[in-house]
């Protein structure tokens with residue numbers, strides 16, 4: 422229990438309005454100061470979460486992201502500005518700089534890395550709660566495996582267009598992601614924010630709900646058994662709460678087969694030697710619909726289909742999609758960048 426001389430106690434003035442809440446209080450504020458949250462992905466959702474957590478006084482934030490900032494991020498990623506883009510900063514680094522300016526009393530630890538089966542357990546180990554700020558299902562299923570294996574709560578969140586989804590996963594006390602969505606969606610059928618668009622207000626609503634869920638977990642607020650899937654539509658101002666149940670047959674939390682963590686599921690990535698290219702293979706049999714992909718990608722760059730492959734060029738990168746679902750990203754040997762480009766344009 423911190424005393425008034427405890428150096429780790431948060432300064433009172435900063436948090437008076439929050440500590441005045443019945444659901445937080447002075448003791449709750451100290452609990453937050455002693456808490457650690459990992460934010461996986463620092464794009465729209467993750468940067469929103471990180472800022473709210475920093476302002477709320479969560480004592481230690483671990484920020485993980487594989488990407489660098491681009492101008493189009495500024496439409497919805499409120500933590501960043503034009504200087505960050507000009508400097509070409511990784512999102513995790515830019516977020517850390519801004520968060521330290523917002524709250525110098527907390528510890529912010531940026532980690533510029535691709536979340537993989539090899540590092541996900543280490544990344545989430547120090548955290549009391551993990552927040553999903555990712556933009557692809559491949560990473561979410563990996564995170565679900567790692568969190569269930571470690572018995573660590575995490576809050577799923579997704580946004581597309583003007584809609585969003587939030588669900589808190591408490592391993593052992595309710596359903597996991599695979600109880601509700603047993604398999605990732607077929608990547609090539611899935612619209613992405615780049616092809617479908619995203620409204621910043623939808624991001625903020627989802628991020629705010631995810632952080633609220635995280636605070637409830639950190640403060641040990643009584644939570645009902647089971648779980649709720651929140652489906653938000655910011656354009657129409659509607660929110661639906663659907664009760665979701667755990668399934669004993671769930672391969673992840675029921676049978677404890679961590680297929681994504683152990684590489685039995687999930688795409689594989691290979692740097693192609695001498696080719697200055699990265700190949701990303703789908704997790705299973707896949708047959709991309711080139712016509713649908715052409716329609717989605719045409720407004721975003723140059724698309725060409727030659728009967729064998731689909732080629733897409735945007736900015737200074739070229740991607741080649743094969744009939745078996747493999748994607749070759751040309752002009753880079755950076756696997757994190759290649760995975761990011763494929764998640765953005767082709768689907769996770």
Ligand SMILES: [Zn+2]
Pocket residue numbers: 596597598599600601668671672673674675
């Ligand atoms: Zn499950």
